[in-house]
Amino acid sequence: MTGYLIRRLGQAVLVVAGVIVLTFAIMRLVPGDPAVAYAGPKASAAELAAARARFGLDDPLWVQLWNYVRDLLSGEWGTSLHTRQPVASDLTTVFPASLELVGAALIVAVAAGVPLGVLAARYKGKFPDFSVRLSSMLAVSVPVFWLALAVQTVFASNLGWFPVAGEYDATLDTTSPLRVYTNITAVDALFTGNWPMLTSTLEHLVLPALVVAAYPAGVIAQMTRAALIEEAGQDHARMARALGFGETAVLTRFSLRPAAGPVLSLIALVFAYAIVNGFLVEAVFNWPGLGRYAADSIRSLDTPAIAGVTLVVALLYVLANLVVDLLQSLLDPRVRKAG
Amino acid sequence: MKTPAKGWTGTRPAGTALIEVRDLEVRAGGRVISSVPELDLGPGECVAIVGESGSGKTTALMATMGLIEGADVSGKITVCGTDVLSASPRTLRAVRGARVALVMQSPQAALTPTMRLGTLMRRALARHGVKGAEAAERARDAVGAVLLGEEILRRYPHEVSGGQAQRFAIALAIALGAEAVVADEPTSALDVTVQAEVVAVLRRLRAEHGLAVLLVSHDLALVSRIADRVLVMREGRVVESGQARTVFAAPADPYTRELIAAVPELPGGAP
Amino acid sequence: MTAVELRRTPLRRAADLARGDVLAATGLAVLALVALAALLAPWIAPYPEDGGTAVHLTEALRPPGAEHWLGTDQVGRDVLSRILYGARTSLFIAVAVLALAAAVGVTLGVVAGYAGGLVRDVIMRITDVFLAFPALLLSLALAVVLQPSVTTVVVAIAATWWPWYARLTASVAQSVARRGYVDAARCLGVPAPVIVFRHVLPNSLTPVLVQLSLDAGGVILTAAALSYLGLGAQEPEAEWGLMVEQGQSLFTTDWWVVTFPGLAILVTAFAFNVLGEGLRAALDPRRRPR
Numbered sequence: 001m002t003g004y005l006i007r008r009l010g011q012a013v014l015v016v017a018g019v020i021v022l023t024f025a026i027m028r029l030v031p032g033d034p035a036v037a038y039a040g041p042k043a044s045a046a047e048l049a050a051a052r053a054r055f056g057l058d059d060p061l062w063v064q065l066w067n068y069v070r071d072l073l074s075g076e077w078g079t080s081l082h083t084r085q086p087v088a089s090d091l092t093t094v095f096p097a098s099l100e101l102v103g104a105a106l107i108v109a110v111a112a113g114v115p116l117g118v119l120a121a122r123y124k125g126k127f128p129d130f131s132v133r134l135s136s137m138l139a140v141s142v143p144v145f146w147l148a149l150a151v152q153t154v155f156a157s158n159l160g161w162f163p164v165a166g167e168y169d170a171t172l173d174t175t176s177p178l179r180v181y182t183n184i185t186a187v188d189a190l191f192t193g194n195w196p197m198l199t200s201t202l203e204h205l206v207l208p209a210l211v212v213a214a215y216p217a218g219v220i221a222q223m224t225r226a227a228l229i230e231e232a233g234q235d236h237a238r239m240a241r242a243l244g245f246g247e248t249a250v251l252t253r254f255s256l257r258p259a260a261g262p263v264l265s266l267i268a269l270v271f272a273y274a275i276v277n278g279f280l281v282e283a284v285f286n287w288p289g290l291g292r293y294a295a296d297s298i299r300s301l302d303t304p305a306i307a308g309v310t311l312v313v314a315l316l317y318v319l320a321n322l323v324v325d326l327l328q329s330l331l332d333p334r335v336r337k338a339g
Numbered sequence: 340m341k342t343p344a345k346g347w348t349g350t351r352p353a354g355t356a357l358i359e360v361r362d363l364e365v366r367a368g369g370r371v372i373s374s375v376p377e378l379d380l381g382p383g384e385c386v387a388i389v390g391e392s393g394s395g396k397t398t399a400l401m402a403t404m405g406l407i408e409g410a411d412v413s414g415k416i417t418v419c420g421t422d423v424l425s426a427s428p429r430t431l432r433a434v435r436g437a438r439v440a441l442v443m444q445s446p447q448a449a450l451t452p453t454m455r456l457g458t459l460m461r462r463a464l465a466r467h468g469v470k471g472a473e474a475a476e477r478a479r480d481a482v483g484a485v486l487l488g489e490e491i492l493r494r495y496p497h498e499v500s501g502g503q504a505q506r507f508a509i510a511l512a513i514a515l516g517a518e519a520v521v522a523d524e525p526t527s528a529l530d531v532t533v534q535a536e537v538v539a540v541l542r543r544l545r546a547e548h549g550l551a552v553l554l555v556s557h558d559l560a561l562v563s564r565i566a567d568r569v570l571v572m573r574e575g576r577v578v579e580s581g582q583a584r585t586v587f588a589a590p591a592d593p594y595t596r597e598l599i600a601a602v603p604e605l606p607g608g609a610p
Numbered sequence: 611m612t613a614v615e616l617r618r619t620p621l622r623r624a625a626d627l628a629r630g631d632v633l634a635a636t637g638l639a640v641l642a643l644v645a646l647a648a649l650l651a652p653w654i655a656p657y658p659e660d661g662g663t664a665v666h667l668t669e670a671l672r673p674p675g676a677e678h679w680l681g682t683d684q685v686g687r688d689v690l691s692r693i694l695y696g697a698r699t700s701l702f703i704a705v706a707v708l709a710l711a712a713a714v715g716v717t718l719g720v721v722a723g724y725a726g727g728l729v730r731d732v733i734m735r736i737t738d739v740f741l742a743f744p745a746l747l748l749s750l751a752l753a754v755v756l757q758p759s760v761t762t763v764v765v766a767i768a769a770t771w772w773p774w775y776a777r778l779t780a781s782v783a784q785s786v787a788r789r790g791y792v793d794a795a796r797c798l799g800v801p802a803p804v805i806v807f808r809h810v811l812p813n814s815l816t817p818v819l820v821q822l823s824l825d826a827g828g829v830i831l832t833a834a835a836l837s838y839l840g841l842g843a844q845e846p847e848a849e850w851g852l853m854v855e856q857g858q859s860l861f862t863t864d865w866w867v868v869t870f871p872g873l874a875i876l877v878t879a880f881a882f883n884v885l886g887e888g889l890r891a892a893l894d895p896r897r898r899p900r
Contacts, residue, residue, distance in 0.1 A: 011738075014735060014738075015735070015738045015739055015742055018735065018736070018738070018739030018742075019739055019742050019743070021739075022739055022740070022743075023751075026748075026751050026752060026755060027751075027755070133633065134633065137633070137880060137883055137884055137887070138876070138880060140827075140883060141827055141831070141876055141879040141880035141882075141883050142876050142879075143831055143834050143835065143838075143851070143854070143872055143875040143876060143879070144831075144835070145834075145835060145838045145851075145854065146854050146868070146871075146872030146875065146876070147872075149854070149858050149861055149868060149872075150861075150868075150869070150872070152861075153861045153862050153865075157861075157862050158862065234448065235443055235445060235448040235449045236448060236449055236450055236451040236452065236496075237451075238406065238441075238443070238449075239441065239443060239449040239450065239451075239508075240451065241406055241435070242404055242406060242435055242436060242440065242441035243435065243436035243440070243441075243463045243466065243511065243515070244432045244433065244434075244435040244436035244437060244463070244466050244467060245432070245463075245466055246428065246432055249466075253462065254451050254454075257453040257454075258451065258452055258453050272744050273744050275744070276744040276745075276746045276747045276750075277746070279746070279750075280835055280838065280839070283839070284858075294750060295839065298750065298839070298840075298841065303755075306750070306751055307751075309747075309750075310743070310747060310748070310750075310751045313743075313744065313747050314742045314743050314747070317742050317743075317744065318742050
C-alpha cells in the first residue's frame with residue numbers, strides 16, 4: 001500500500017511539472033508580446049523596455065521558466081491585466097464559487113446517474129433501459145450553453161420560478177452580510193447560520209447546477225449501466241443468484257461495489273470536465289466563478305490570469321485523479337493488496 | 340464408499356427424489372445444446388454427469404437450478420417438489436441456496452471480491468430468514484464441518500486459497516441447510532492434493548449429513564470414487580447411463596470406452 | 611454467445627447493427643442527412659446568399675412561417691439557410707480535428723507501443739500531461755494566444771484530443787507487437803517501419819475508428835462552445851455556436867433565433883454519439899455488455 005502510494009504520488013508530481021511547463025510554453029512561446037499587452041498598444045519604446053525588464057522577458061527561456069516555477073511555488077502567480085490584482089488572490093475568490101456550482105451539480109449527477117444506471121441494468125433491453133439510454137445520450141449531446149439559455153429563459157425569465165442570474169440576492173450584502181471562511185457561499189452561510197443567505201444561494205444555485213449536472217449525470221448513468229451488466233455476468237453474481245438472491249439484490253448488493261472502480265474514475269474525469277463546462281454556464285447565469293473570470297480575461301487578453309485559470313483546473317484534475325485512485329484502493333481489497 | 344440402499348439402474352418412485360429431470364431439452368440458436376431424458380437424485384446420493392467440454396453437461400446442471408438465460412428450456416425439472424420451469428421467480432429463489440446449493444468451477448471467482456466471506460454468509464443466511472445469534476452459530480458450525488477455521492469468515496476471497504474457497508462454498512450450502520449440492524467441475528481448478536481435500540469433505544458430508552451431490556465433471560477418476568450413478572454425455576445427448584460400478588466395469592457405448600481408456604487409474608484404463 | 615455468432619465478421623456485425631440497434635441506425639440516417647445538407651447547402655438553401663454577409667434589415671426577426679420556415683435572424687437572414695451552411699462548418703471542424711488528432715496520436719501511439727521501454731514511457735508521460743487539460747480549457751488558452759478563427763478551433767481542439775488516440779493505439783500496438791507473426795516478421799529481418807505499417811497499424815484501426823465516431827459529437831460540442839465564446843468562427847460565417855451567441859439576448863422575444871441552431875448542434879452531436887455507441891457495441895467485443 002505504501003509503495004503504491006509513493007509511486008502514485010511520484011506520477012502525479014511528474015504530471016504537475018509537465019502541466020507547468022506546458023502552460024509556460026503556451027503563454028510564452030506564442031506570437032504576441034506580453035509586454036505590449038501589459039503596457040498597451042500606444043506605449044513608448046521606453047515603457048515597453050521597462051515592461052520587458054519587469055517580466056524578465058529578455059532573459060533566456062530556461063531562466064524565465066525557472067523564475068516562473070519559483071514564483072508559482074512561492075504563491076506569486078503574477079498580476080492580472082484586467083483586475084490589476086494578484087492572480088492568486090483573484091483565484092481564491094472565484095474558484096470557491098465554481099467549486100460550489102460544480103459540487104452541487106456533481107451531487108445531483110451522482111444521485112440521478114447511479115440509480116438510473118442500476119435501473120437500466122436491471123431492465124436491460126426493456127423499456128426502462130431504452131429510456132435511460134436515450135435520455136443519457138441526449139444529456140451528453142446537448143450544447144450546455146444553449147441548455148443554460150433555454151432553462152434560464154423558460155424557468156427564470158418566463159415562469160419566474162427561480163432567479164435569473166447571480167450567486168445570491170445582492171441586497172443581502174447589507175441586510176445579512178456573510179462572514180467569509182471558505183469563500184464557498186453556501187457552506188459559509190450554513191456554518192454561520194446565515195439562513196437568508198443560504199436560502200438565496202440555494203435558489204440561485206438550482207438552475208445552473210441542474211444544467212451543469214446534465215452531462216455528468218448522462219455519462220455516470222451509462223457507465224454504471226455498463227459496469228453493472230459486466231459485473232452481473234461474473235461468476236460471483238451467478239453464485240449470488242444460486243444462493244437465492246433476486247436480480248435487484250444481485251445488482252445492488254453484490255455488483256455495485258465491485259463495479260464502483262470504473263464509475264469512480266469516471267467521476268474524476270467528469271469533475272474536471274464539469275468545471276470547464278461550468279465556465280459556459282457561469283457566463284450565462286453570471287455566476288461569479290472561474291468561468292466568468294476566464295471570460296473576462298480572454299476578452300482583455302490577460303495572459304497571467306488565463307495561465308492561472310489553466311493551472312488551477314489542470315492541478316485540480318490531477319488531484320481528482322489521485323484522490324480517486326486512492327479511494328479505489330480503499331474500496332476494492334484486490335487493489336489494496338496489489339499495491 | 341457408501342453403497343446406496345438399493346441397486347439403482349435409473350428410475351426411482353416419483354416424489355422421493357430431490358432432483359428429478361424428465362425430457363429436458365435446452366435449445367439455443369435453433370440447436371439442441373443439452374438433452375437429458377431422465378435424471379434422478381435421491382437424498383444422500385451422488386450422481387455424476389461426465390463428458391468432454393461442450394457436451395452440454397454444465398448446461399443441464401444450470402437448468403436444474405433454473406439459471407439458464409438466453410436459451411429455451413423444455414421438459415420437466417422438479418427440485419424438492421418445485422417445478423423449476425413453471426414456478427414463480429419468488430418460489431425459485433426460496434429453493435435456491437436453501438434446498439439446493441451451487442458449487443462452481445473457479446472457487447475464488449464465485450465469491451464476491453469486495454465482500455468478506457463472513458459477510459457473504461451472513462447475507463445469504465439473512466436472505467433465507469436466519470439472523471442474529473442463530474446465523475452466527477450456523478456459520479461457525481458450517482465452516483467447522485468443512486474443516487475450516489472460524490477466522491476464514493474475516494477474510495476476503497483473494498486472501499484464501501482455491502481449496503479453502505471451494506470448501507467455503509460447500510460450507511455455504513451446509514449453513515443454509517441445503518439437501519443437495521449441485522457441483523460444476525468442483526475440483527478441476529485445484530491442485531491434486533487440494534482436490535483430495537475437497538472430495539474428502541464432500542464424501543464426509545454425504546455420510547454424516549446425507550447431503551446429495553449432483554456432480555458435473557470430466558474427471559473420471561474423481562467420479563469413480565464418489566458417484567453412485569453416472570450419465571455420460573456427448574454433443575448434448577446422454578449416450579449411456581447407469582450405476583457407476585457397472586458403467587466403469589462394462590461400458591456399453593464406444594464413447595464411454597474411449598473416455599475410460601484415457602484414464603490410467605481406472606480398471607479398464609490404459610496401463 | 612453461440613458458435614454461430616462468433617464466426618460473424620465485424621462487417622457482418624456492423625450490418626446487423628442497423629436491424630438490432632434502432633438508436634444507432636437513427637444516428638446514421640441523421641448524419642447522412644446532415645452530410646447531405648453540408649454538401650448541397652448552396653443548392654438546397656432557400657436563400658443561399660444568407661449563408662454569408664447578406665443583410666435584409668426589413669426582413670429582420672420574422673417568426674417561422676411559409677417564407678422563412680425557421681424565421682429570420684437580427685439582420686434578416688434566413689435561419690434555415692444559415693443552419694444548412696452551418697452544417698458545413700461543423701462537419702469540416704469535426705473531420706479536420708479528428709484527422710489531425712488521429713494522425714498525431716496514432717503515430718505516436720504505434721511508436722510507443724511497438725518500441726516500448728524508455729520511448730514508450732516518455733511518450734506516455736507527455737500524453738498524461740496533455741490529458742490533464744480538459745479539451746475546452748486548453749482550447750481556451752490556445753484560442754487566446756492565436757487569432758480567433760475556425761482554423762484556431764481546429765488546432766486547439768486537436769491539440770487536446772490526440773493523447774486519447776496515442777494512449778489507445780499504444781495499448782493495442784503493444785499487445786499486437788507481442789503476437790507470434792510480428793515476432794516472426796522481426797526474425798525474418800523485416801525492417802521495423804514495415805512491421806509497424808503492415809502489421810501493427812492495421813490491427814489498431816478498429817478501436818481507433820470506434821473512438822473516432824464516439825469523439826465526433828464531443829468535438830462538435832467543443833467547437834460550438836468555442837464559437838459561442840467568440841473564440842471560433844467569426845461573423846459573417848454561419849456557425850451554430852456563433853448563431854446562438856448572436857441571438858442569445860433575443861431568446862425571450864424571438865426564440866427561434868437561438869432554438870434552431872442549438873437544436874442543430876444537439877441533433878448532430880446526438881447522432882454521432884449514438885452511432886459511436888452502437889459501433890462500439892458491435893465492433894469492440896471487449897467492451898460489449900454481456
